[in-house]
Amino acid sequence: MLSGHVGNRRVETYSMRPSDSGSRQKIVVVSGLRSGIGKTLLAEHIVSLVPGIGAMKISINDTFTRVTDEEPSIMVPDKDTWRLKTRGACRVVWVQATEKDLSDALTKGLALLEGCPRILIEGNSVLQHLSPDLAVFV
Secondary structure (H helix, E strand, C coil): CEEEEECCCCEEEEEEEEECCCCCCCCEEEECCCCCCCCCHHHHHHHHHHHCCCECCCCCCCCEEEEEHHHHHHHCCCCHHHHHHCCCCHHHHHHHHCCHHHHHHHHHHHCCCCCEEEEEECCCCCCCCCCCEEEEEC
């Protein structure tokens, strides 16, 4: 078990090591009721506690779909992707998608995180498209 703090609250999380039965990626989703509620703050703390975890940020929009792990897009100071990377994510993918394209974009994003035994996904719509090992609603 790993412990830490989010603000003044103590958070405990359990090991997310790959099971002995195979190397399937373990997925944790952090979602929430709305923007600005603390999803990224919690995601940062989880990333800082779990060595070797990859991270994915999901952003829904009405006009375009883009999936990237390119550093110029990820490492924009104070953006959520930058926050996840600077807190220790081994790799960060940013999925920007319309609701219609989210399933395909999510598949592409997960492919970019291949090799990461543990993945944290931050986003509100992702639970309609996959069943994570753990989901946290903020």
